Amino acid sequence: MAKKMSQVIISYILPILLLLLLLAVETNAHNVTLLLENHPSFSSFNHYLTQTHLAEEINQRTTITVCAVDNAAMSDLTSKGYTVSTIKNILSLHVLLDYFGAKKLHQLTDGGSVLTSTLFQATGAASRTTGFVNITDLRGGKVGFGLDGGDISSSFVKSIEEIPYTLSVIQISSILHSDTASAPTPAPAEILSAHG
Ligand SMILES: *[C@@H]1O[C@H](CO)[C@@H](O)[C@H](O)[C@H]1NC(C)=O
Ligand SMILES: *[C@@H]1O[C@H](CO)[C@@H](O)[C@H](O)[C@H]1NC(C)=O
Numbered sequence: 001m002a003k004k005m006s007q008v009i010i011s012y013i014l015p016i017l018l019l020l021l022l023l024a025v026e027t028n029a030h031n032v033t034l035l036l037e038n039h040p041s042f043s044s045f046n047h048y049l050t051q052t053h054l055a056e057e058i059n060q061r062t063t064i065t066v067c068a069v070d071n072a073a074m075s076d077l078t079s080k081g082y083t084v085s086t087i088k089n090i091l092s093l094h095v096l097l098d099y100f101g102a103k104k105l106h107q108l109t110d111g112g113s114v115l116t117s118t119l120f121q122a123t124g125a126a127s128r129t130t131g132f133v134n135i136t137d138l139r140g141g142k143v144g145f146g147l148d149g150g151d152i153s154s155s156f157v158k159s160i161e162e163i164p165y166t167l168s169v170i171q172i173s174s175i176l177h178s179d180t181a182s183a184p185t186p187a188p189a190e191i192l193s194a195h196g
Contacts, residue, residue, distance in 0.1 A: 030167045032058045032066060039160055042171075044074040045091075052088035057119060058095060058167070065096040065168045067133075067145065068160060069175055077175045082182065089181040093131055093147065094172075095119035100135070101168045102159040108137040115148055120181060130180045145172050153177075 033055050036046040045068045049055040058066060069077075077090060096116045108114065113136040120131035132148035138155070146152035157171040 030059060030163055032169065035161045035169060041070045042068050044071045044078065045069055048087055048091060052084060052091055054088060054091055054095065062166045063099045065098060065100040065170060067094040067096065067170055067172045069172060073174050086182050089120060090175065092119040092123060093176050093178060093181055096133055097122060099165050099168055101162045101164065105143045105156055108143065110137060112137050130178065133176065145176065147176050147178050
């Protein structure tokens, strides 16, 4: 009887417990919304990550870097009357498909640079040849950020949250602009009202 019971446990209950444990670990892995809630100066960025559903995509991925901007820099994007899908395109350029913590950023050698792909390329209908982000070591220990082929117009400010090699959330000084990402999208009904 005792033997039967232990067999039941091993063959049925144990696998279920392991599966539940695995699911719990997976879903608690990271929640970018929750992480950013600890930082009120990024509430606008966080709001739009949720509204564009990019937060869900970020939470499903690993080895990823989110380049956030503070509320003041965010108004540069939200004051333009863009549609939600345009905002999504632009913000998806701020999600890098590689892990860049403060340490790795400062390891760029003098004048060195790396090109990294973004969520903008990984998702969406069009085949994307644009949307790479160029991270460049600038003089004086500054680390610049720009879109490939464009100006290095933004720079690393600080690390916000790091979950080593899963998710890094960093602050950059300004939004990365791209004509491709902000091209008009056929969704007039989605236009954000000024108070929206
Ligand atoms: C992440 O955190 C937010 C804010 O607390 C919550 O609303 C959301 O349900 C969480 N998402 C997941 C997948 O747990
Ligand atoms: C990044 O941009 C800088 C400045 O425009 C340029 O010199 C460098 O070659 C670029 N790096 C890559 C890997 O494209």
